[in-house]
Amino acid sequence: MSMKNDQLEQFDPTLNDRLLINDDSQSSTLVDRTIDDEQSKVEEEEDDDEVDHLTTCGIGSWRPKWMQVFASPFFFMLNLGLVGVIQGMTGTIFFSSISTLEKRFGFDSKISGIILIADNFADMILNPIMGYIGIRYNRARLIGLGELILAFGSFLTASPYFIYGPGTHLLENQAFFNINSTSTNFEMCNVDRPLEQCEDNQGVTVWPAVIIFILGSWFRGMGYTCYFVVGLPYLDDNIKKEQSPLYISMMHAIRLVGPAFGFMLASFCLSFYEQPFVDPGFGRNDPRFVGAWWLSFIIVGLLLAIVSIPMLFFPYQFKDASIKADDIQVKIKESGGTKGALKRFVSNPLVILFISGNIFRYIGLGGYIMFKSKYIESQFRKSSSSASFITGFTSFLPMAFGIMIGGTAISFFRPRPKTIFIVVFIVEAVSFFTVGSGLLLGCDPINIDGGLNDMNKFSLQSSCNQKCDCSTRVYQPICGNDLKTTYFSPCHAGCSSYNSKTLSFEGCSCSPGSVATKGYCESDVTGCNNLVKYISVVTFGNFISSIARTPNSLIYLRTVDPIDKGFAIGLASSLMDIFAFVPYPLLFGYIADKSCLIWESKCGKTGNCWIYDHDKFRKYLHGGAITFFAIGSLFDFLMIFFSDYVRNFYDDDEDDEEMQSLKEVELTPNDQKLLEKRGFKLGAPLNSGSFACVCKATYNGTPIAAKVIDLEKTSDDYRLKFLPREIYTMKKLKHKYLIEILDIFVVGNRVLVFMELAAGGDFLDLLHETKALSESRARYFYLQFGDALRYMHSIGFAHRDIKCENILLNKERTESKLTDFGFTRSVNERKSGNQMLSDTYCGSAAYVAPEVLKAKPYNALVSDVWSMGVVLFVLVNSRLPFGDRETKKLLASQLEKNYKYTKNISKQLRQLIDWHLTPDPNDRPTMEDVLAHEWFQLE
Structure with missing residues (x-):
């Protein structure tokens, strides 16, 4: 329905067959927040060495105590940083070695481009797959395995040297060069010189070596995939949002040190002759000199193998993780899986603009950096080793400093998202002009005779x-x-x-x-003194543009739904591979080849380019780069107008102003006016979920809450099944300790549910502040929300999603109220009144009963009782009774009643919790039985 004739239509329960609910910030599909794992001393008979395999370092059953000091995001960040540094070296050593490899194996820039894009084809295929399934496994271990594959790719890339040995065709044979006592390895003008010998194939492209390089690049691409697609969401999920800017900037900055070191390592290795202990008879500046290109790949491969091994020992997730991976999987499944995630991805304008801008930017940036070393070598007459060193110094070290400054500034000043978008546009525009200045800072061409x-x-x-x-x-x-x-x-x-x-x-x-x-x-x-000017301007441009790197990453992470984070990064990476990283080597390789004046030629076949047209190379390289930079900056500018889509940037109330403006845009003034006629006024969002957000609101001036459901983001299953059921339930249930529903409206494609405000947060908020509750306080609250559930059961309704997050507190924290009826349903048949069994997997894994995990039809009423037992355990122990995240292990722990109490829990309370957590549902009590237990009679 929509608003017509200035009438705000009230929700009609008869429309239940056509509407659907989605999760909000307190729904069953939201991620369970981590219970504070600090606990009082356990009883003497308990096993003090019990290990939570999900949150401790080690492999299998080997998890020594000394290793647990490293089970924190900080040490993971350090190890990830080392991995990133060495991983970053692998790409740039190939960039640095391009001209050497072209010379050594006789291929042109187009073939270099094909070799370089091989890793992007691996990324293209694996990125969305790893983004979607990576969260189901130990992500740190996946990163370690990926880096070991990358090490293998580096060793493979070095192997042609050991297969073919050093290149000798550049030294040439004596017969051809007329070498005698008066000539040394030079081609002389001699009409009696024998004809060119073509049968030895020297100087012609060595295709088996090219194929090996392509395979090595493919394996390197496989290794690259996990670092960002898996590593970035893993890091973001395990730290608080306010810490994200600093951690993410460290991740980017440390990794950028790698390319700089890569250029330096390549420069060092290329300063030696290909066969290091042999003197070729000429110096490094001689065009015939071939450096030890293979040595840098061997060194990087060994280093990668060393630093990747510790990554295999990090836990599935850390104890204080902000988002639990297992719960994200449940949320993905309930929100439509890959189909739903893809729908949200393509319908998000900010995501589309972000990816489009980065595609054009990275075409320009990638192509520019790829040929920057060769450009400096040709334009300023530098050796390969010197050009590599200069490229690393001017490209990556300044960018690392810029990234750290950008991340630190966001952490310290906490600017509004719109301000961040404007800053990103400005710094990218400055970068556009600095790179463009390269058009004016060249050298006169070599005065070559011809x-x-x-x-x-x-x-x-x-x-x-x-x-x-x-x-x-x-x-x-x-x-x-x-x-x-x-x-x-x-x-x-x-x-x-x-x-x-x-x-x-x-x-x-x-x-x-x-x-x-x-x-x-x-x-x-x-004769040319522009090199210092060129380096200075380009270095400044790289520093300025890199300030936007951390804001860019955070914008994307906050733009997509948390459950779609890994999938969105993977899909975006694949799109970047297809439209940016695959085309740019080919495009800029073509540009470089079009600038060539003199090609290597032997036996009628073309090899690498010996001499470039200086003016063309300078104009084509810089002109192409700034063209793509300019288009990317245009998308940055357009993103400013959609900045209100970024929600909960810092995970606190300081985002309310931004969120308020978002809702003012979504609700037309006429709709808002009609709501106000009914006494309702919609305010700023408090938090959001996959399909809905909970907002501040008022009713005749009294603070309340409003749940806003976006029907466009829901699946047909939810629209036809769960929304009608939830709305019917909310209108039907009336109890002092249930959140009261004031009214329900439909506005366009949104359902607005106005309800009582519980300003004291939920029980997890309370436990994070106070740790475990005393028995008397736990009893006080349980009698309230327990009576609410008893009431629901008495009229034939099962909640099916009892957990600490769904029990709210008033502002004074003197009353508790049960909320979130997304999975609530009547368990009685309409005609006969007989009780029905449920077969839908509902709730969060840590709270659901064994019969639900078995995926068999179950009695939803006694399943609620089990969940109440878990809640009661959490209230007095400040931890979950069952810590396993894998379904099979969790079920086994439940059936074996494998949980332990902290000290000072009374015998009566232990008996009551044990009664709740009876594995056999036929032996489990009802809520009437529970509330009659003797523990409730204690003072």
Whole structure:
């Protein structure tokens, strides 16, 4: 129904067949909050060494006491940080080694792009799967296993060196290079030189090695998956929301140290020749030099294997976890599973804008970083090792500092979500301009001898070397006698010999004075002073843009429903793989190849690019990057207008202003006005669930609460079954210790349930503050909500979701009231009046009776009694009686009555709780029997 003719239609129970309820913040599908596990001394006969396998470190039954000091989010963060650092090194050492690998194995940038995207194909497939199923297993252990797979991928990537050995084709054979006493490994102009030998395949792409690199990249991608898709939700679920900015910024910042170290490690390894203990006869700046690319992969693989092992010992979850994984699984199932999660994902405009913006941003950022090292090497005439070091220094270390500053600022200042969105847009825009400045900070191109041919392509051939039959198989730059002109090789300068005494080439028909010297002309090397400016501007841009990294992560985590967190991160990661991480290596590889002037060529086949067109490379690389940055910033700007979708950012009441504005948008002024005519006024949300939120409200000025149910977010099963049942129940039940329903309305696609306000929180809030209750206080409250349940049973209603969170307190905490009737139903048949059995799995696992876990039809009334026994146990012990999260273990503990009391619990109360927790439902008491127990007569 909707509002028509200025009439606010009151809810009609006859519409029960068409409406559905969803969970709210206090519903049965919400995650059970952790009971404070601190307890008084147990009885002497109890086993002090009993271990909770879900919250302790170890594997299987081996869980030594000394290891338990590490069972905390802090130590997990430290281990995750070490894993992240070394994992971050793996990608950048490949980036740093691209030009070396292209040179060594003779492939071009397009093939490099294919190798790089192989890991994204693994991510693409595994991300949503791991995001959805990861929560069902020990997530820390999954991360450890993933990193071991990543280590294997690193070893595999290094294996071509051990298979093929060092590259010798760049040294070439004596016959081809006319090596004799007067020439040393240089291609000379010699008309008598034998024809190029093509049968040895040296210098041609080594395809088996390329396939190995692709497989190594695939395994690395498998290892990458768990770190963020599993690790980020695991960390966020185990810490308080107000701590999230600091922890998440640490996670991002520490990991970014890894890429910086990766560039440095690659720089160090590439400074050695491929076969480290062999002198190739020329220096690192010689284009023929091939560094020890394989060594960095071996080192990183070993380090990964070492730091991944401790990750295998962390618990399923930590004792003070803010969200329990087992309960999230129940919530996912009850809220529509993957279908429901996907529906909420695609219908969230902020999620769509967030992912769209990041897709374009990471295309630009990924492509820019991928070729930044090669760009510095070409544009500023630096060696591969120097370019790698500069890239790491300017890209990742500043970003790590920026991330920490961003996270710390959010933790300290706690800005409103809208303010965070604006800051994100500003810093990303600044980054756009700093990267764009690279268009203006280049160097003049090398004055290479050559020009455009008839096909408008750059050619090295001229009249002075046309009879030399020169090749471009190896780049061997020499400087002409004018000290300004660089020749591709001695052959292209028309040189016929090398004088080892004067260290110069002679008989050079293309060079003035027929003399030339080894290497670049000095003007080409020292004539450009823009490198420092370029590094400074880019470093500043990376620092500024990284300030937005932590806010971006938090925005996404707070935008999606908590139960969808892992699935949403996994699905977003797959979309990023498909539309960003797969295209950018190919796109920017194409850009780099289009900028190439001179290619390696042997036997008619093309290898890597030797010389780039400086102007084209600078314009294409930076122009492409800032184009994608600009589009990404546009989506950042649009997100500002949807910032009100972010709920409960810090998990406290300071979000009320933001939440209030959200509801003012959702309810039209006309709807609000009509509600006020009935005496009702809707206020700011208190908290929210999958399909509903509980808001502050007033009725004729008196504070009350309102449950707002969004029908668009519910499944057909709920709409047709549970909502009608809950609304019917709420209108039917009247008792002093049941939350009173004042009125129910339908406004558009929302159901508004106005109810009595319980301002004192629930029993878990009370227990977190006071620990266990005294027996007298527990008795006082039990008589209240116990009588409410007795009343419900007397008129044929079973609650089916009794737990501490569903028992609320008034402001003074002198009265307790039973609430949340989402699973409540009549147990009597309408015609015969006979009692019916239930077959729906209802409630939270820690509170439900054994017969419910067995998934067999059960008597819902005596099942409620079991849940009341668990509640009573919790009130006086400040912990759950059964700690197991796995259904089979939990059921076994229930049937064996495997629970223990703290000291000073009276004999009568133990007997009463034991009576509640009778495994056989036929022997379990009714609520009438329970309230007549002698414990209630004690003072």
